[in-house]
Each structure stands twice: as structure tokens, then as C-alpha cells.
Amino acid sequence: MKEKKSLGYEYLKGLWEVNPVFKQVLGMCPALAVTVSVMNGLAMALATTFVLVFSSLLISFIRKLIPNQVRIAAFIVIIATFVTIADLVMKAKFPELSKALGPFVPLIVVNCIILGRAEAFASKNSPFRSLIDALGNGTGFLIALVVMGGIREIIGSRTLLGYQVLPNGFEPWLIMILPAGAFLTLGLLMGLANFYVDRKNRIEKQELVQKYRKTPDSVEIKGQEA
């Protein structure tokens, strides 16, 4: 087994390093479908995080009781229970929001992030670590959804959280709040994320080369970079 990582790392890795949407390409359906506005994205991400945290915690507590052969079925039943709770609470407390999200609240049950974390992390680690991991992944999902919702809402309907932020002279791009806009936004964001990571890796590599080459003939390094 790998060595124990610090708790801070378990939390932070979900934010960027293994961000569920941008890096692992999990949970794409809700990420694309509900991010018409920041509010919808936020609500969806919070509901997903709720389910993720509690199902990870419960699965981690009873991980030694679940026989290996039926673990997937057991995970799904646990997840479905929490999704039902989230769905009913949303219907009762925030009816408009629940209507706007449509079938995507019940569909949290087949969100690959949750089953993925249950299978890859919660079934092998202590409850506390699973909790931290679930919170990290949930926050990563939240960041992705809010960023996407923000971009689409500002450009598509000139508002942010319902308040107008762009002047009336700006013609809203209708496409951004239509399905096509979701695909385009996510594609461009992922491309940007890849570009950033590539550049960072290249700079790090360059620094490493410079560190280990104490000789003054640094002229060669330039040639190596290409």
C-alpha cells in the first residue's frame, strides 16, 4: 500500500489535481445540464456533495461488513437512500429550484463521482479520511459547476446570481444558455486547464534542469526545451 498522505492533501487534491469534472471527466451530465446559472450549479453541487459526504461516511463505517461480491449493489442502495433524502428535502424546501434541476436531482444516484469515490476510496479507508476525501471532491465539483454556471450566466443572460452585471448594450449570447453552449464552454475550459498544466509542467522541468546543471554552459538548455 502507498504511504499515508496528509489530511490536507486528501482535501486539496480534489480541488484541482484530481478535480472530478476537469481532470477525471466524471459527473459530466449534471455539469453540462444544470449550469445555466450559478444558482442552479450551486444547488446541484451542494446536493451532490451532501450525498457524496454521507454515503462515503456510511460506506466507510460498514466497509468491513459488506461482502466483496455484493459491494456495488450495497453502495448503490446506500447512495440511493441519501439521494432520496436530498430529493425530498429539495422538493419541500425549494420547489422552484427542484423544478429547474428537473430529473437531475434523482440522477445523482448514477453520478459516477459518488460511486467512484465509494469504490476507490471509502471502501478502503477510515471514516474520517473518507469524509475529508468526499469533502474535497465535492468542493472540486462545486468549483467546476460554479465556474461554468458563472461563465454561461454572465455571457448568456448578462446576470450573475440574478443581478445584472453587464450593461444593456451587451447583446446576450443566447447560445450560451442553450445545450450547445454547455458543450462549448466545458470543452474550452478543459482545453485551457490542459494548457495551463502543460505550461506549468514544462516550466518545472526547465527549473529542474537548471538546478542540476551547475555548469555555466546554460546555452544548451534553450535548445533542449524545444
Added chain:
Amino acid sequence: MELFIIFLSAAIVNNFVLSLFLGICPFLGVSNKTSSAVSMGMAVTFVMVLTSIVSWILFFVILVPYKIEFLQIPSFILVIASLVQFVEMVIKKVSQPLYRALGIFLPLITTNCAILGLALLLSMREYSLIQSVIFGLGAGVGFTMALFIMAGIREELELTDVPKPFRGVPITLITAGLLALAFMGFAGMI
């Protein structure tokens, strides 16, 4: 006529993948080759038609009369999971060639949100049994079509010079965006 409209609406106008965002994972994962795209589409269509029948019976004959609709999510997902398992076993026994063609895709279908989404939508819209079956068939055909078109584009895309950060998933998403734009042309049809 009404049935035809349901079919057309599910297959083209409100295409599951391109306008409802259901089943994006297989759409991105299995759209590399047209042959596997067609196999996956057929497997999904088959399971969708079965699911529409089974979940309709489950919801309107068992859950609604006994007023236990709140069990909808767990019962649907369990029924779908066991249905997929059952279909896999039957196909394995009955037809080996079909099993080899569809086999590896069947387990993936359980966590495909298009299937559960179909079951939820038909209970939400209160379709009759026949309408549900047509709806499931239309959704499956629409899914297959989207997957097939996408796979065709991606096969060509392999040969093009895409900027490095955009290779793989990002360019696929952008292509899907353009495809969704094209499908918007059908919006006024119904």
C-alpha cells in the same frame, strides 16, 4: 400520430444526449469507432425498451397504488441493475455472437444516466404503457444516432492537427457542441 410525435421528439428534437445531457459518459467514452458506437447504441436501445416496460409496471402498478412513490429512486436503480444483469445472462446463453458484440457494453449501461433518466421522465410525464415503450424506443434510436454521428466525426478528427491541449476530451466536447447546434435546427419541428 401522437405516438409518432413522442418517438420523433425523443429521437431528434429532444435528443437524449445532445439536448437533455443524459448518457454523456458513454457518449464520450465509446465514440471512438463507428462499429463500437453502433454496438453500444443497440445495447442501450434494447435495455431502454425493456426498462420502459418494467419501470412503467413498477411505478404505476406497484408504487402508485400503494402510495410508496418515495421509494422510486432506489427501486428503479435496483430494477435496472438486475434487469441489465439478467439481459446479460440471457444473451450469453442464447446467442454467443450477440454476446461478443454487446457483452462488454452491458455492465456499463447500469450506471448510464440515460436509462434511469428515461424511467424517471416517463413516470414524471405519466405516459401510458404504449407511449412509454415508444418513448424508450425513440430515446434509444436518438442515442444510437448521436453516438454514430459523433464516432464518424471522431474517426476523421484523428487525422487532423488539433492543438495539443485540446486533444482528446476537450475537442470532443467542442464537436458535440457544434453537433448540438445542428440539432437545434429541429427545434421548431413539433
